[in-house]
Amino acid sequence: MSSAKVIRGASTELDAKVVELNVGGQFYTTTMGTLMKHPGSKFSEILSRSAKHYKDAQGRFFIDRPGTYFGPLLDYLRTGQVPTEYIPEVYQEAKFYQIHPLVKLLEDKPQIFGEQVARMQFLMGVPNYRENLEVLLHLARAEAVAMRSSKVVVCVVRTEEDDAKCTEPLHILEAKKTPVVKFGPWKAGPVTEDFVYCLEKDIRAKGYTVASQRYHLSRDPYTCFWILVFTWW
Known part of the structure; x- marks a missing residue:
């Protein structure tokens, strides 16, 4: 039982760890628990020890992606709020970071459904x-x-x-x-x-x-x- 308590305590401490990010020149501060909220996302790779050389001069984790669209994505991780602006751009970022629940939610939005499901599916049927x-x-x-x-x-x-x-x-x-x-x-x-x-x-x-x-x-x-x-x- 005590061993289980130690494991849970270590996990809680890791989740609370503050993480500073430099996303395309824009700075964000969040916690490890927020970034790792959805298992299988790309953040485990970004924040791994082997990624130490992807840090800027101030020690922030550097991600070479558009910083503008990271904010709505981070808000989703924090609160579950689905973005209402920059839908196509945030959709592309959600796919890059492999946040699959958000990808599925955005695919139900008219902007993505019309483009990805309706128009693109049609054009795939037009030869060459x-x-x-x-x-x-x-x-x-x-x-x-x-x-x-x-x-x-x-x-x-x-x-x-x-x-x-x-x-x-x-x-x-x-x-x-x-x-x-x-x-x-x-x-x-x-x-x-x-x-x-x-x-x-x-x-x-x-x-x-x-x-x-x-x-x-x-x-x-x-x-x-x-x-x-x-x-x-």
Whole structure:
């Protein structure tokens, strides 16, 4: 019995130990018990003896992550309060620190659910989406030499039927030597307008200024062609 008391006492003393952190240049003070609240998090690795060389000049544990978003994360560890601001950023930090209960709570937030569960799951079903996106950006940059803006034609087909209908217009563009990046078809999910919105969102996330508009060929009644207009300056 006395041995058990000693173990519990040592554990309580360790939990109460004050820890100073330097997170990306912002300073935080908390306790070991708060940081170790959820077993399996990355804090056990960060605070281990082998991590001594990850300390700043004042002896604070240094974590090379954004300090701004650590505050809401630390508040969750202290009180269980789920963050209400910077949700996408705090979500990424919760994943980095492997605070799994907070990750699951944030995944129920509309900002994360819409992006991770709805939009990203849809795009994963579009064949070669990421590869074609990079081709599109390459063409946009190639067309931008000494120009304020550049345009790239994209063909977006949702179904196999739409794909077949767009064969002839694609041949017309090929004859005109107009480069086209083709997306789809996909098995199920949003319509082509929703896909173009997703495409613009991902392009803007990479720092580009872009807008879309319909591109009607004289013999294209199926409206599967769009122009993406990139503005450079």
